[in-house]
Amino acid sequence: MEQLFFYIFAAIAVISAICVISLRNAVHSAVFLIVCLLQVAAVYILLRAPFLAAVQVFIYVGAVMVFFLFAVMVLDLGTEKLKQHIHSQGGPAVVIVAAMSAVLGYYALKGSITAPLGEYNEAALARNTEVIGRSLFTQYIFPFEVVSVVLLAALIGAVVLVSRMKAGGGR
Amino acid sequence: MLTLNHFLILSLALFSVGVAGVLIRRNIIIVLMSLELIFNSVNISLAAFSYYLQSLNGTVFVIFNITVSAAEVAIGIAILVLVYRQRRNVYVDELNGMKG
Numbered sequence: 001m002e003q004l005f006f007y008i009f010a011a012i013a014v015i016s017a018i019c020v021i022s023l024r025n026a027v028h029s030a031v032f033l034i035v036c037l038l039q040v041a042a043v044y045i046l047l048r049a050p051f052l053a054a055v056q057v058f059i060y061v062g063a064v065m066v067f068f069l070f071a072v073m074v075l076d077l078g079t080e081k082l083k084q085h086i087h088s089q090g091g092p093a094v095v096i097v098a099a100m101s102a103v104l105g106y107y108a109l110k111g112s113i114t115a116p117l118g119e120y121n122e123a124a125l126a127r128n129t130e131v132i133g134r135s136l137f138t139q140y141i142f143p144f145e146v147v148s149v150v151l152l153a154a155l156i157g158a159v160v161l162v163s164r165m166k167a168g169g170g171r
Numbered sequence: 172m173l174t175l176n177h178f179l180i181l182s183l184a185l186f187s188v189g190v191a192g193v194l195i196r197r198n199i200i201i202v203l204m205s206l207e208l209i210f211n212s213v214n215i216s217l218a219a220f221s222y223y224l225q226s227l228n229g230t231v232f233v234i235f236n237i238t239v240s241a242a243e244v245a246i247g248i249a250i251l252v253l254v255y256r257q258r259r260n261v262y263v264d265e266l267n268g269m270k271g
Contacts, residue, residue: 006173010181017185017208021192026200033204036185040211043181046173047222052214052233059237064207064244071248072200075255086195087264093194101187108179118226125222132230140231147238154242161249 006046013039026072034065048122051129178219185212197262199254203247210240 012035019032037060044053087093124131136144185208192205214233221229255261 002173003177006177010177010184013181014184014188017188020204020208021188021196021201026198029201029204033207036208037211040185040215043178043215044218047178047218049218049222049230049233052218052230055234055237059241060207060211064241067244067248068200068204071251074252075200075261087197090195094191097187097191097194100190101183104183104186105180108183109176113175113223115224118224120225120227131227132234135227136231136234143231143235147235151238151242154245158245158249161246161253 009039009042175223182212182216
């Protein structure tokens with residue numbers, strides 16, 4: 001049963017990802033990216049991480065994709081011509097990507113888990129959000145603070161970029 | 172029974188599609204969306220390793236990853252809007268000058 005749902009989510013995710021990179025209208029690409037990200041959230045639920053699924057829906061689908069759609073709207077791109085759509089290096093790029101995925105797939109299928117298992121088994125992950133929150137504020141407090149500084153820097157950077165544009169005068 | 176390999180292959184498929192999008196498309200917005208696909212494929216494999224190794228490290232890493240990618244998108248789209256205001260196009264192979 002779980003496997004059936006995994007295959008459904010995976011198929012929709014991959015098909016919509018292919019639509020993202022092949023459609024010519026940027027708005028359609030953004031909508032298919034939203035579909036793909038929702039399937040990834042469903043995959044997190046299959047991995048017993050409902051907190052990650054919620055974060056995925058809030059941040060990716062809620063914030064990042066709205067930002068993308070906003071950018072598409074501001075730039076007013078419309079539909080591209082067929083010639084503008086694909087880079088001239090497209091043919092070799094597809095060959096290289098196919099070779100890369102063959103190598104990665106070989107190693108992904110060949111490998112097996114040899115590392116010792118940790119303490120967070122299925123029973124401990126039942127209270128997923130509580131476990132994650134506890135370790136975020138104890139074991140991982142330093143990276144947590146660093147990442148908040150990163151977010152602050154990104155915020156200030158975006159504001160500085162926009163305000164410099166205003167000072168430059170109608171560019 | 173779902174195994175780690177299922178999730179790794181899904182992650183690999185999304186990663187390959189994302190890399191193909193970065194290399195093939197000319198539109199910067201689509202390139203940024205392909206970067207998001209790559210981020211998500213990596214997040215899937217981190218979460219899968221975290222579940223199958225029964226460790227919490229991968230899950231916490233995914234949270235940090237999502238935060239960093241949100242920051243990256245904010246800066247990337249701000250730069251993209253500035254570039255469009257100056258050059259009036261968004262195609263990666265035409266943005267080849269160092270000085271605006």
